[in-house]
Amino acid sequence: MKIFNTLTQKKENIDLSKQTLKIYVCGPTVYSELHIGNMRPLILADVLTRYFRHHKIEVKTVVNITDIDDKIILSAKQQNVDEKYISETNIKNYRENQQKLNLLTPTCEPQVTNEIDTILNYIDKLFDLNAAYKSGGNVYFNVKKFSKVYGKLSNQNLEKMNETLDNDKNKKYFADFVLWKNTDGGIKWDSKYGKGRPGWHTQCVAFIEKFLQGFVDIHIGGVDLKFPHHENEIIQKYAYDQKPLANIWMHNGSLNIFGVKMSKSLGNILKIKDFLNNNDPNTLRYIFYKSSYEAPINLNSSLLTEAKTKVAAWDSLFQKVSKNFQIQGIRLQEKNEIDSEIEQAIQDDFNFPNILSEVDKKITEIHTLYKNFEKNVTKLNDCFSKTIYCLKTILGFVFEDVQITTEEKKLYEEWCTKKSEKKYQEADKIRKILIEKSIL
Numbered sequence: 519m520k521i522f523n524t525l526t527q528k529k530e531n532i533d534l535s536k537q538t539l540k541i542y543v544c545g546p547t548v549y550s551e552l553h554i555g556n557m558r559p560l561i562l563a564d565v566l567t568r569y570f571r572h573h574k575i576e577v578k579t580v581v582n583i584t585d586i587d588d589k590i591i592l593s594a595k596q597q598n599v600d601e602k603y604i605s606e607t608n609i610k611n612y613r614e615n616q617q618k619l620n621l622l623t624p625t626c627e628p629q630v631t632n633e634i635d636t637i638l639n640y641i642d643k644l645f646d647l648n649a650a651y652k653s654g655g656n657v658y659f660n661v662k663k664f665s666k667v668y669g670k671l672s673n674q675n676l677e678k679m680n681e682t683l684d685n686d687k688n689k690k691y692f693a694d695f696v697l698w699k700n701t702d703g704g705i706k707w708d709s710k711y712g713k714g715r716p717g718w719h720t721q722c723v724a725f726i727e728k729f730l731q732g733f734v735d736i737h738i739g740g741v742d743l744k745f746p747h748h749e750n751e752i753i754q755k756y757a758y759d760q761k762p763l764a765n766i767w768m769h770n771g772s773l774n775i776f777g778v779k780m781s782k783s784l785g786n787i788l789k790i791k792d793f794l795n796n797n798d799p800n801t802l803r804y805i806f807y808k809s810s811y812e813a814p815i816n817l818n819s820s821l822l823t824e825a826k827t828k829v830a831a832w833d834s835l836f837q838k839v840s841k842n843f844q845i846q847g848i849r850l851q852e853k854n855e856i857d858s859e860i861e862q863a864i865q866d867d868f869n870f871p872n873i874l875s876e877v878d879k880k881i882t883e884i885h886t887l888y889k890n891f892e893k894n895v896t897k898l899n900d901c902f903s904k905t906i907y908c909l910k911t912i913l914g915f916v917f918e919d920v921q922i923t924t925e926e927k928k929l930y931e932e933w934c935t936k937k938s939e940k941k942y943q944e945a946d947k948i949r950k951i952l953i954e955k956s957i958l
């Protein structure tokens with residue numbers, strides 16, 4: 519299958535006969551409750567993992583959690599609590615939403631505060647290699663020394679970059695970034711550079727080194743992380759052992775609300791918790807799959823309505839078909855096959871819009887076959903089972919298995935009897951109830 523690599527700007531091959539695949543996702547910073555945009559790279563990684571597992575590949579997925587940074591410290595100060603309280607509250611909330619969204623549990627979710635030694639070991643090696651220097655109590659990475667490898671991912675040239683990235687006077691070069699920070703406020707750890715805490719950019723490379731042996735098949739993150747975060751990951755790894763960090767770099771697009779980027783200052787942050795309080799988790803997956811993963815999404819009322827209507831219609835159709843199989847006493851097949859057209863769309867760089875349009879065709883087919891249930895029972899069983907497998911197991915939607923009750927079965931039989939007795943008025947009354955119960 520092919521996946522677009524942002525670094526080479528080409529679709530590249532992923533060998534599905536491999537035994538293992540390693541995926542790394544730049545995960546959330548837990549300074550406040552997560553918003554729906556935070557879930558996009560996680561859902562992308564989730565679908566990839568699901569699909570590779572379908573091909574019997576052992577997938578190792580690591581997602582980091584940044585549980586200490588300036589925003590967490592500020593938030594703790596404002597609320598007069600310690601940083602741990604802020605991060606733990608938001609992690610708890612994140613876990614609940616992971617579950618609601620039916621996200622597979624990653625192999626490992628390292629948290630910065632539990633891995634200070636791992637990060638310090640990485641910084642030590644960079645320091646010993648003269649890739650880092652101490653200044654003003656902080657430790658900085660020396661970007662200039664390795665400038666030839668910098669900027670390829672974000673397609674930028676250091677010489678043409680704006681030199682006023684920030685006003686940190688301790689840096690020797692404008693693109694240098696902090697590895698170890700000696701700060702006034704917040705929690706600090708001991709190190710040979712003095713008390714401090716890690717900068718943001720080292721954790722991912724240090725975790726890939728520790729948990730994924732220094733190299734991943736697929737590295738995932740939002741497009742806004744390309745620069746400087748991902749450039750900083752690449753350059754650190756290069757300084758560390760002159761090797762690449764990832765085979766393929768995948769970047770998901772941003773998420774806008776009514777055409778505007780979500781931001782705290784505009785007050786248009788849509789928290790995942792609030793979204794899920796008002797909407798079925800399936801609607802969020804549908805919204806994400808409606809666009810190519812790399813494209814921006816503009817969430818507006820028409821997209822939300824479409825998502826809600828679609829997933830509700832699927833659910834009602836699946837209930838109807840499943841209950842009818844039960845009435846007829848026919849077992850539904852348990853497929854672990856994907857329809858070939860859908861699989862083609864998956865293998866073409868996870869082309870979500872095409873996947874959804876192929877799914878739509880299958881839904882139409884199920885409707886058509888269902889109209890003549892008895893004649894099409896075998897075909898319907900096959901098409902239904904494959905479609906359900908794809909939606910649930912590969913795309914991660916949740917549809918509850920329904921069991922027909924004895925009363926519902928009796929009601930159905932009554933309807934059949936009334937029809938055969940040509941008591942159409944009575945049959946019609948029962949028919950209405952059966953429709954309400956998603957049996958017809």
Ligand SMILES: [Zn+2]
Nearest residue numbers: 544722747751
């Ligand atoms: Zn990262």
